Amino acid sequence: MKKIIIFSIALMSLPALTLAQKSGDQIFKSVCSACHTIGKGKLVGPDLNGVHAKYPESWLISFIRSSQTMVKKGDAKAVKIFNEYNKIPMPDNNLTDAEIKNVINYIKQNSTVKTTTTVTTETKTETKTETVKETKVAPWTPSDISITSKKVATELNARDLDNSMWQTVSATNIPLAAQNIVYPNLHETSLAQMSVKSVYNGNKVAIWMEWNDTSKDVFVEVDQFSDQVAIQLPVDVNNIPSYMMGNAGGYVHIIHWKAVWQEDCENGFRDVKDAYPNATVDIYPGQESQLDRSRKLQSINIRAEEMVEKGTTFNMPGTASGNFMSKIKRQQPVEEASAVGFGTLTSMEDQTATGWARHQNGKWTVCIIFDVNSGNKYKAAMKDKTKIAFAVWDGNKENIGGRKHYAQWADLILEK
Amino acid sequence: MAKVNNWQLKREMEYPYEAAKPKKQIAYVFDTNKCIACQTCTVACKTTWTSGKGEETIFFNNVETKPYGGYPLRWDVNTLKNIKDQQWSASGEYKGSTIFENTENGERVRGWRPEERDYAYPNIGEDEVKGLMDKGAFFNGMHDVWMFYLARICNHCSYPACLAACPRKAIYKREEDGIVLIDQSRCRGYKECIKACPYKKTFFNMVTRVSEKCIGCYPLIEKGEQPRCVTTCIGKIRMQGFLGEPEKIRKDNPMDQIVHIKKVALPLYPQYGTQPNVYYVPPVHVPKDFLYQMFGPGVDKTIETYRNMKDDKELLAAFLLFGNSPRIIHSYKAEDKHAVGYNEAGDEIVRVPYTEPVFARPHWDPNASTFRHNTP
Incomplete structure (x- = not known):
């Protein structure tokens, strides 16, 4: 190794x-x-x-x-x-x-x-x-930090955070900086570093991340923010784009985990009633069952999942428009997205990455698994190596969007 | 930051993007003197647009009682605290800073983030008056204390702060009518617009986890009809139309006549710098200092013109068209006995008499051989 x-x-x-x-x-x-x-x-x-x-x-x-x-x-x-x-x-x-x-x-x-x-x-x-010779592409050059992905023969399961194989992999320390280069920016770091491990089994790569964050932030309220982490990979290892969300002509593949999505997957969609147990409403249009007095069903108790099942999401604009953020039934706490520069992040149709996380002893542990070569031309494909960059959001410190901690490209080497 | 011209401030100001003027600009006139805070507009808007899950505390339209009311709480004073030297020169030029100027390090807009509880009391301060009544006070032609109702919607600003703050450009201003919209499929719920909008008229939906705002009832606008909040107003305090640029005024456009020519309606907190497009006839009975802060230096002249409107047929005709047609009035004529409104094609759509005809019904109805009674 x-x-x-x-x-x-x-x-x-x-x-x-x-x-x-x-x-x-x-x-x-x-x-x-x-x-x-x-x-x-x-x-x-x-x-x-x-x-x-x-x-x-x-x-x-x-x-x-x-x-x-x-x-x-x-x-x-x-x-x-x-x-x-x-x-x-x-x-x-x-x-x-x-x-x-x-x-x-x-x-x-x-x-x-x-x-x-x-x-x-x-x-x-x-x-x-x-x-001055203008090169069109930025070819591979080694980064300061290198993460080696250990080859394993087992199936990889993101939910198996306690798998003993993780004990055998040494961690790489990734220092984090406040994103203060473009608007909207973060002025102070509250997270100094994260610890990263990786394994792969020929088809899939697993990235295991752990960082100290004493407050577990899982929110949908207007004034509070969820903890998040994301990994970013260049789509073409022969053309390494900017580590800041890529650039025109230089696609990056981003896999994003959010604490609130984790909550959705573990305990069901975080609905109005979950955030406000005493909330009440008169009526949600399109929900005929709430008028059925025999069911004694209060409108507020009709869950968002039920509305999705019935197809009555017409007055939930984000959900009706197919926005990935507004997805009610979530199978994975992660999102695969594509970007070619600031403000261009777009969810992909083809979601194949998996993930899982745990908050324990003041630490988040997150595992994300993705394909070595998915065949999708907007996703990262690698033979023996690629680059990987990280972003971490501390919800407690109002981290959201560009207000985040980041780490530049590191090498991700697949062990022979 | 680019330099753009803000006619309401009579000066250039900084804005993150170059000015890109729409072909038409949606605008509204609200006459605060006629509003009784019945909230019919609020309910019409709520049932039409924000009745869904996650929109429980979202009101694109609200009516609050000033001075103490505010939805969300302190929406106005929190921004007033943030902008400096709100002084106007004698010629009406704004001397202070806007929310796009004097910004904090790395920010595009001087904003503040409301707390979740700030949305919990949409009608706080309802009917509360400024100050206490003295013992033994009586009505003497002028009230000792005051309050007034302020109906509020999105201002569809010419220089929207929400749009300026969105790092994803998920907010856009429509070229055809100047309506400002949040693309529901592109928004990722960063809530930058909520922090930036000084009128606090973008809202976060906790179920769809993206932001929403007043859409100016654009499906109606596209059919040539006025928005829900305008047509349902029982006090006929509102009119929606399209406002010209100050250098392209049409005398027969009721909006231009009211806003640009007679200057009888004023923008709300013009010093914020977004060039808002809801214009208010200020309340005539409220202390001037309060009104200067809220509507800028034009208040005195506006109130004088408003009080003398009965002698200005041209202006009166424009006001008579309020609430008398669901369709958008593009031009109008002050005829001898009627105010007449026309649509974009020039067809007559509404005719309102200056004086309502009086019909007297005799007490005896010979056809039915009976007396008529006004039975409740």
Whole structure:
């Protein structure tokens, strides 16, 4: 078995502002790499290969600090970039001049075009651009963290969290950072890290995750939020997209678990009456049985499942529209979805992943199982390796949507 | 953030997207002076749109008593606390910040999240007046204390905060009529819109686990008919139509006449900056400071014009069309004896006399050889 490589925390990406002054390497990996590569193609933002040679340093410093200020001022170059990249604004960065210079130096060191000449005029910039080789895809390069999926011969069952095979697999520590790169963002981390194990049996891969979260949050109320976790895989291992939900042309396959879905599967759909035992209503239209006095059936006691069975969900708009969020009868606490960038997450028709979870001793343990190669072209397919990224939501801290903890791509190596 | 023009503030303001104006903009005029808080609108809306499971505490339309009422609780004051320097210049330009300006780090909108219990008392403060009556007080032509009814729906804002806040672009403003909708199949229930909307008119459905909002009765609008809450209003306080841009005013559009030309109806909390499209005739008996805060600096002129409406046939004709046709009135004419309303094709759809004719029935009915009695 290949030894699991565990890197020290210092090498990991930490959220900005935690250290006095950060190196270009640290900043690039923790902040910039969500949207940019150096010489590996476009993601959400441009490939930064040779960008140090394309623009004057002072311009780069202003742009990196606040690109939108420059766009608003009408800076021609800034506006051009903004328009070219679908008007997705680059978030402002609260970095010192020295830190920004560190980043520019890091880009310089890692660029294939190593030139120190500052080119200022438009025409010259364009000539230079041609010498910078634009790659269309981001090929495989090893990540800092590698998770080895141990080969097992048994059937894999997500509900079997106590299976002794998990004792034989060593865990990889995954540090988590607050998603503060795009709106809507999270400013403070409440979960520092998670522990990940993996096994596979030729057809299926199982990912076992565990993290400390003393409060078990299972809610459907407007002001409270459920705990969640998600794993993300590139669809094509030869074209690794942005770890932030993928990018245009770079699909990611996401499998998402929610504590409230777990509750739905374990104890039945969390209905109005479950959240508010004393609730009452006059009548739900379309439910004739509630008028049958002999049944002494109060409207509030008609469960959502019953409405689904009768096909009377016309006044449950989300459910009637087929929204996966509004599904009443749930077989699995997980959802398979596809994304090509921020705000594009879409549930798949073809749901084959399974999952299960448990909250015990102040810890969530979640297991997600998916196909090694499902045949669906929007799902991850792998031979011997792929990448995996993580997101964790702490419901207690109002984590929802983009307000989450994340971990960048790690390698997921299927043991031979 | 882009720069957009907000005519209600008479200035440019920041908004996350460029201005994209719909072909027509749905708008409403509510005359608060005529509302008796019978809640017929509330019930009409509730039975039509939010009678389902998970919608128990959702009211797309509600009528609350001001100053103390509010659904959800404190919807207005919590936003007022969040925006700065709510001052207007003498020329009517807004000097303070909107909810899109002075935002907190990384946020698009200055919002706040209501608590679940805030939705539990839709009619709290009903009929409660401002202040106590002194011992021995009597009615002397003007009440010592005041309250008024405020009917509220989604404002189908020109710069919606819900739309600005949605990270998935699941909220959109229809090109054909400016109605703001939440795509029920795309929403993932992040509740960002609920935090962002300063009018708190997007709601979370705990059964479908996605957000919902007033749909402007778009199936009716598409048929050329006014929404449920408008046509069921027994006090005829409401009219729905389409409002022109200030630079494209049509004199014969009753909405333009009321809002742009005579300026007798004002937006609710224009300082929020969303350019809301429900326009209110402010109550005439309420202290001015309260009204300035609620409807902006145009209040004095509005009330003066409203009080003199009987002498302004053009304006009076527009108001007479309220509640007299279920169909949308695109244009109107102030004829000698009648206010006449026309649909989009120019066909006459309603004719209302300025003075209702009086019919006198003699006490003796010769046909039936009997006296007529007014028997209750």
